[in-house]
Amino acid sequence: MMKKLSRRDLVKFGVVGAVAGLSKATESWSEVIIMPTPEEVEGPFYPVADQIDKDxxxxxxxxxxxxxxxQxxxxxxxxxxxxxxxVENATIDIWQANAAGRYDHPRDSNRAPVDPYFQGWAVIHSDTNGLFRFKxxxxxxxxxxxxxxxxxxIHFKIFKKGYPELITQMYFPNEPLNASDLLFSNxxxxxxxxxxxxxTDEYDGMDVYTYNIVLRGH
Ligand SMILES: [Fe+2]
Incomplete structure (x- = not known):
């Protein structure tokens, strides 16, 4: 299990170069810094009515x-x-269409039916190791x-004090529609x-997907 490192630790371990010496060492920054998760539009279907079950x-x-x-x-x-x-205890706000491609949202005019047994919206938190999971x-x-x-x-909003809010969308691999999507292809x-x-895995007959989120700031 990875110990949480402070920025001071990173400097101590030499992962982050001293700022004063950076003029010729810009490349070492680009090796260390991970690209933040790209932002995407929120879209029209963020939930408007609160619900008790968001687990x-x-x-x-x-x-x-x-x-x-x-599935x-x-x-x-x-x-x-x-x-x-x-990043521990980040709030991860998740909303998505059901299996038929329908949001439980008054503005969704798709004729596919709402699924009363699909939760559609979840608000969870990363743990002390920054990890999260949902079904x-x-x-x-x-x-x-x-x-x-x-x-x-799947739509995501991530909040954590001290970081700018991130709004994005997660896609699935090997989807023919990805290439023609006006947002994704942009x-x-x-x-x-x-x-x-x-x-990355299977568990109890379910496909397990890994999706890591990198926040801006700091
Ligand atoms: Fe959407």
């Missing part, structure tokens, strides 16, 4: 007896700063306009790589 299992809703429709998956990852230091369904693609179908994606290759989760 890390989005495949069921407290007080309702059914299970969400769709169950686990997303896990770490929140870090640009030096790779874990959900793989979101369906949905029409954003007549000529534009959004690929499966990113550089390096940015796209950072925005696509990787399938």
């Amino acid at each position: 890390a299992d989005m495949t069921q809703v407290t007080g309702r007896s059914g299970q969400a429709l769709g 169950y998956i686990i997303i896990r990852g770490a929140v870090k700063d640009r030096f790779g230091v874990p 959900t369904v793989k979101p369906g693609a949905y029409p954003a306009s007549r000529s534009w179908t959004r690929p499966p994606h 990113k550089t290759q390096e940015e796209q790589k950072a925005m696509v989760a990787q399938k």
Whole structure:
């Protein structure tokens, strides 16, 4: 398990160069600093009505007896700063369409049905090692306009005191719709790589995806 390092530790270990000596050593900064997770638009479907159940299992809703429709998956990852230091107790606000590509939102005019057993929204926190995980369904693609179908994606907002708020979207690997998506295709290759989760494991019959988040600031 990785010990949490302060910036002073990093300086002590020589990971971060002394600022005074940087004029000729700019390259050492670029090796150390990780690209922050690219930002993306919030979109029109951030939840407008509060709900009691916003826990890390989005495949069921407290007080309702059914299970969400769709392919169950686990997303896990770490929140870090640009030096790779874990960020603990970051608030991770997650919302997404259901397996049929429908948001439970008054502005979503998609004709696909709302799934009453799908939670749709979660607010969780990174642990002392910056780690988080949640269980959900793989979101369906949905029409954003007549000529534009959004690929499966999950919306994220990350809050942590001392860092700028990050709003972004996570994509899935090997999705043919990624390349034609008007938002995703507008990113550089390096940015796209950072925005696509990787399938890293299987657990209890579910695909496990890893998605790491790097905050700006500090
Ligand atoms: Fe969306």
